[in-house]
Amino acid sequence: MSRKEIRITGFGGQGVVLSGHIIGRAYSIDAGNEATMIQSFGPEARGSACSTTLVLSEGEVLYPYLQELDALVAMSGDGYEKYKDDLNDDGILVYEKDLVKPTLKEGQPAYGITSTRIAEEIGRVIVQNIVMLGFFAAVTDLVTKEQWENAIKDSVPAGTEELNLKAFRAGWDYFDEHYDGGKPAGQETASIPAEKAD
Amino acid sequence: MKTDPAGVLTGAHYLDGDFAAGEGAMAAGCRFVAGYPITPSTEVVERIARRFPMMGGTFIQMEDELASMAAVVGASWTGTKSMTVTSGPGFSLMMENIGLAAMMETPCVVVNVQRGGPSTGLPTMTGQADMMQARWGSHGDYELIAMSPKSPQETFDLMIDAFNISEIYRVPVLFMMDECVGHMTEKVIIPPAEEIEIVARKLTDKKPGEYWPYELNGGDIPEFARAGDGYHFHSTGLTHDYRGYPEMSAECQWDCVGHLVNKIHNNVDDIVRFEEEEIEGADVVVLTYGITSRVARLGIEMARDKGIKVGSIRLIVVWPFPEKRIRELAGKIKGFVVPEINLGQMVLEVERCAAGQAPAIGVPHPGGGVHDPNAIVEAIVGAAK
Amino acid sequence: MSAEAETQSAEAETQVEKREVQAEEHPVAPFIRMDRMPHIWCPTCGIGTVVKCYASALENLKLDLDKVAIVSGIGCTGRVAGYMNMDAFHTTHGRAVPFATGLKLGRPELNVTVFSGDGDLSGIGGNHFIHSARRHMDILVILVNNFIYAMTGGQNAPTTPLGANSSTMPFGNFEPPFNLPHLAASCGASYVARWTCLHIRRMTKAFEEGLERKGFRFIEIIAPCSTLYARRNRLGTGLNLLLFFVVFVEIQHGVDTREVGIAFQEKIICGKFVDDEEQTTFLENMNAHYERVLGDKYVSMPPEGGWIHE
Known part of the structure; x- marks a missing residue:
């Protein structure tokens, strides 16, 4: 049984939970698998570093919390610092280039995007998380582009679907433009390591 | 309906x-x-x-x-x-x-x-x-x-x-x-x-004047009348008779409280809900409920990899407790393992029902997270000895 | 006459008397569970008088008794629900008001009365009391104030006047008591009145008004407790207590409720203090608000309740 673990972190107001919700929805409902999302909840969730975790699996997710982190999406420096050590040596780092200055381990796949600036260019900085999501989607190839877009349409507030899809595609295209068909500069493959005992 | x-x-x-x-x-x-x-x-x-x-x-x-x-x-x-x-x-x-x-x-x-x-x-x-x-x-x-x-x-x-x-x-x-x-x-x-099938409130067929709110009419459950339908009934938190009138006596206490207990006892088999897995031939049975059942399945799989015959029973209805089933199993296995996110609660009930036929080994957790599956494996290994 | 003959004669007399009693029904008997008589209250207790006045109010108004429900808490007055011949609930100590809230919201067409004592409603139930008044919950609250926890044996109540003796203040009460009409009025009650057990007609009229008004209506009835309050405080018998009301009650309709606090063996101000017929109720406010913000999407609970049936 495949098991993949993801953590998304950022600061309050960046839409960390919505991003997690869309990933979970896309993977479980749209792609027919299982996805368990746990919000990091409590006083810390009100402060600067906000976080949500997902466990993805083709069958029932038994252990709902993280065991070995396969992918970290960091939208803020604080969040990155707080959780970077949890990431597997071969785990993927996806980060906001202007806000996170990563210290990478040898051979670690890492993908940066200027998602905040791109969102500003689109006209609404609030969709920064969806730009990041589009980028993450392109990096990881978890489900099809159509499934991602369905999950977004079903998750965002009514009337904002087009704006969010535009943001998603901007993030997706950024990957194609900057990472040459899936390879980060000087680095190897991007797929989340699978085939671990659940 | x-x-x-x-x-x-x-x-x-x-x-x-x-x-x-x-x-x-x-x-x-x-x-x-x-x-x-x-x-x-x-x-x-x-x-x-x-x-x-x-x-x-x-x-x-x-x-x-x-x-x-x-x-x-x-x-x-x-x-x-x-x-x-x-x-x-x-x-x-x-x-x-x-x-x-x-x-x-x-x-x-x-x-x-x-x-x-x-x-x-x-x-x-x-x-x-x-x-x-x-x-x-x-x-x-x-x-x-x-x-x-x-x-x-x-x-x-x-x-x-x-x-x-x-x-x-x-x-x-x-x-x-x-x-x-x-x-x-x-x-x-x-x-x-x-x-979606639901059970509607079953109202009495009796006419006002003939109805008493706690009359059993041979069944286990009294008939219900809604406030506002003209029955002019009385209901109280005091010990009461079939009319819903307070009566302070040991006899009435037997009838009233005995009924509260018996209406569940008499129907336990219809009320209990649990799920079993690989119970047949098991040496150890892990009893769980709620989130712990999922975490425990990891531990169970790990224990099976070690060659231990482990079955599981997951309570969906936790009260009333499936006493009869636990007693039955207790005669056939080496021990129960009961992981729960407390320092030992339902494990006491397992122990009571097993009545000395098989030990009930708790896997306590004080709360704030779920179990480390290894702790459950350890308990299973211990119980299988 | 032999002893045996005497007994037989006495029995015969009793039987005659019984027949006469059965033949001549008390005027409020239809409102009372006569199969539960005699009641448990002490001789000269004031609660029976309050019940009689409440029953008279129901009779005078010709209300559909099927749609009137009564809820009591615990204590001497807490037994009232048990004697009224309508849908009646004798609940837990202090919780009559929230129980009544559920009844009212579960079936909005019901006219719900809470009938309980000072300790029940203003002591253990005090928080429910003030919040129910604040939210203008559609219930009539009749509070019988005998200045003491009577059923449990005469302990100090939130209404015990300064200096009065109770079993838990054996050297006299030093805690200031509640001024209940002021508490109710300041929290938002739409109707506030106080009478004593002496004021049969005025009390009955207040109950009639209370039953017909909407929102949170509060009526305090000062009742004699000769068994405990009067005995502990050497105030004489029930008759002495009523005579005290004759002399010491002042009727002041519309008076500022800040003025109506009760001091030990001093004047008791009675009257109708608040009567705001314009005030909107919890249900009216909720329905109007949702209609305004949700428009056609709003579905209010039907008057006969939210039960789902074939």
Whole structure:
């Protein structure tokens, strides 16, 4: 049984939970698998570093919390610092280039995007998380582009679907433009390591 | 009968357990909810407060949990399906009127999204330490029904069952979630309304003047009359006779309280719900409920890899306890392993039912997280020796 | 006459008397569970008088008794629900108001009365009382104030006047008591009145008004408790207590409720203090608000309740 673990972190107001919700929805409902999302909840969730975790699996997710982190999406420096050590040596780092200055381990796949600036260019900085999501989607190839877009349409507030899809595609295209068909500069493959005992 | 479609949000949703509990209640026909905010349960009533105005339901935020539970008992006497939602500290306050609901034989549902205790404890983190309070929390002798879901989907499905069974036996049903399930978001499929079977409040056929609210007429459950239908009945928290009139005597106490206990005892086989897996030929049986059942399955698989024959039994209804089944199994196995997010509660019940035939080994956890599966493996290995 | 003959004669007399009693029904008997008589209250207790006045109010108004429900808490007055011949609930200590709230919201067409004592409603139930008044909950609250926890044996109440003796203040009460009409009025009650057990007609009229008004209506009835309050305080018998009311009651309609606090063996101000017929109720506010913000999407609970049936 495949098991993949993801953590998304950022600061309050960046839409960390919505991003997690869309990933979970896309993977479980749209792609027919299982996805368990746990919000990091409590006083810390009100402060600067906000976080949500997902466990993805083709069958029932038994252990709902993280065991070995396969992918970290960091939208803020604080969040990155707080959780970077949890990431597997071969785990993927996806980060906001202007806000996170990563210290990478040898051979670690890492993908940066200027998602905040791109969102500003689109006209609404609030969709920064969806730009990041589009980028993450392109990096990881978890489900099809159509499934991602369905999950977004079903998750965002009514009337904002087009704006969010535009943001998603901007993030997706950024990957194609900057990472040459899936390879980060000087680095190897991007797929989340699978085939671990659940 | 089929449920009222107004409360059913048919479709595939990505919902947390708290929202799923709210949706389950609305799908079950619940139309009155009184509650007081408390982490980690508040999202249940937030969901309901947002959706009730569109389906003829009334939500009221009361001044405390004492009032919430009292209002739920009052509302249920109008025939309107009623529920309240809380967590540990509020659950303690509700005990008074949970006893009233038991004594007045009032159908209702109480959701407890358990957190770590005692006192304020761990407001935002998980626990399963209210299990004995669910059984014994209010004073005096009584029986009620408690359930424990393992996922948001089961929370939705089981909530409908909770309302139905509460109607059938006229008891409060305690819906014992835990923070982990409450704040866990997963796929929840809500079926169309025409596929949701609910038990409507069964009203008496008798005419006013011929009706007594606690007359048994040979059955286990008295017939119900709604307030406002002209029956002019009396109901009390005092020990009462079939007329609902107070009677202070040991004889009446036998009849009244004996009935509260017997109506559940006599129907245990219809009420208990549990799931077994690979019990046949097992040396060790792991007994779980709620989120712990999922974590334990990891441990069980790891133990099987070591060649140990492990079966499992997952309680869905935790009270009444499946005493008969545990006793049966106890004669056939080397030991029970009972992981739970408390320092030993349901394990005592397993031990009692096993009655010395097989040991019951607890795997305690104080709350604030779930078990390390290795701790469960270790206990299984110990039990198999 | 032999002893046996005497007994027989006495029995015959009793039988005659019984027949006469059965033949001549008390005027409020239809409102009372006569099968539960005699009641448990002490001789000269004031609660029976309050019950009689409440029954008279129901009779005078010709209300549909099927739609009137009564809820009591615990204590001497807490037994009232048990004697009224309508849908009646004898609940837990202090929780009559929230129980009644559930009844009212579960079936909005019901006319719900809470009938309980000072300790029940303003002591253990005080928080429910003030919040129910604050939210203008549609219930009539009749509070019988005998200045003491009577059923449990004369302990100090939130209404015990300064200096009065109770079993838990054996050297006299030093805690200031509640001024209940002021408490109710300041929290938002739409109708506030106080009478004593002496004021049969005025009390009955107040109950009639209370039953017909909407929102949170509060009526305090000062009742004699000769068994405990009067005995502990050497105030004489029930008759002495009523005579005290004759001399010490002042009727002041519309007076500022800040002025109506009760001091030990001093004047008791009675009257109708608040009568705001314009005030909107919890249900009216809720329905109007949702209609305004949700429009056609709003579905209010039907008057006969939210129960789902074939």
